[in-house]
Amino acid sequence: MPGILICSSPAEGHVTPLLAVARGLVAAGHHVVMVTGRRFAERVRATGADFAPLPEAVDFDDTWADSHPERAGKRGLAAMRFDLDHMFFRAAEPQYETVTALIDAHGIDVVLAEPLFLGAAPLALLPRDRRPRLMLAGIVPLPLTGPDVAPFGLGLPPMGGALGRVRNRALTALARRVVFPAQQRDLSGLCRRIAGRPLPGLFLDWPALADDLVQLTVPGFEYPRPGATAPVHFIGPLGRSSAGDHPLPDWWSELGHDLPIVLVTQGTAANNDFDELINPAVAALADEDVTLVVATGGRGTQAWATALPDNVRAAAFVPYDALMPRVALMVTNGGYGGVHFALRHGVPLVVAGATEDKAEVAARVSWSGVGVGMRTNHPSAKALGEAARRVMADQGYRNRAGVLAEQIAAAGGIDALVALIGTSRTP
Helix, strand or coil, X not given: CCEEEEECCCCHHHHHHHHHHHHHHHHCCCEEEEEECHHHHHHHHHCCCEEEECCHHHCCCCCHHXXXXXXXXXXXXXXXXXXXXXXXXXXXXXXXXXXXXHHHHHCCCEEEECCCCHHHHHHHHCCHHHXXXXXXXXXXXXXXXXXXXXXXXXXXXXXXXXXXXXXXHHHHHHHHHHHCHHHHHHXXXXXXXXXXXXXXXXXXXXXXXXXXXXXXXXXHHCCCCCCCCXXXXXXXXXXXXXXXXXXXXXXXXXXXXXXXXXXXXXXXXCCCCCCCCHHHHHHHHCCCCCEEEEECCCCCHHHCCCCCCCCEEEECCCCHHHHHHHEEEEEECCCHHHHHHHHHCCCCEEEECCCCCHHHHHHHHHHHCCEEEXXXXXXXXXXXXXHHHHHHHCHHHHHHHHHHHHXXXXXXXXXXXXXXXXXXXXX
16 A cells, blocks of 8 residues: 655644545555644544654744734735745745655655645656655645636636636736745745756646645536646545534524524634624624524634623534534635535535635635625625625525535545555556
8 A cells, every 4th residue: 555645734724634634544544644733743643644743943833923923914915925935935945854754764655735835846846756646635725827717815716718818817927926926936946956947837836736636625616727737636525523523512402493503603723803704793693583603713702792692602613514404504714624514515605704715715605606705804794794694595505505515425535535546656
């Protein structure tokens, strides 16, 4: 059986979906090593995989911004550049050195990395007989550029035709030469030093150099890219959540069947400020004939200075697989995994997100017809309420979400990945 090295940046949203991958590959009999941050060591070992730590100098956590006060106040592209530089680009060379050492130490046949583990980029440029097979684990929307799509991060839907292609070429050139010139130069320079040649395209496009792209979604939630240079394999989402992971809240028995349930969450990382999404959602729906379930992502309800409205129930975590079959609408900031929990159960969405990959998730929610994407991290209660009522009133959103649920049910999941990896052999 091929030996597999899974590579993840040390952030919750990156590691969690890859833990499911590790668990499935171990169950299939593979020797799996996972390299990421030290705070995930026990969770990695619980999957049956071996844990390998990243160098301490590039082992950050989800509170890293607290040690970078200069990030405060940055928005949009400025925030994206800052995050890329301080979390991902400075980690690339130490990551590469760690990966190559682990390949030699463990006899690795397959490297499976997520797109922002930039230390895998130089590996992709080495001759195939000098490296293991390289697979990209698509834990975020597919970042590949193309003639019909804008560069990743702008949250713009596809635009074909002559005018669209002109737009997309211009935006790609702008991203490379004006918006991200330093990042482009840094990663391309690292590739030149290690592999002897620079990055051939936009740095966000480096996954196209992999041998395979394994996307944890289904075709109905991803823009078509007929000219993709690397094969794209849609295996569907792998994440699950059960009462065994998160016990049922004390108020669970109070959830009746008379009122629609609306689930609201800001995820497990971007939940320091409830005024971004949770509080506007509570204000928007407090007087509606719904039961509002708020998952705070680990924070307690003491974060509220005032009593919650009568139709609101809140908990640090809720078991999504138990709750989702009863949910009429999910309101979220656009985490890729959380959105797919909803889609697995045919639940339509309102997504408000404009940072990290969330703008791209929100754009795909609108494009695929499964809900409303709002291009902001701070929606007003009025706008959020209008979006929620629109989605709940229009059966078309739920119908389209049901189509994607059928695609997810039919996707190969971990079995498809196991079969794909089973063909891997070092030349």
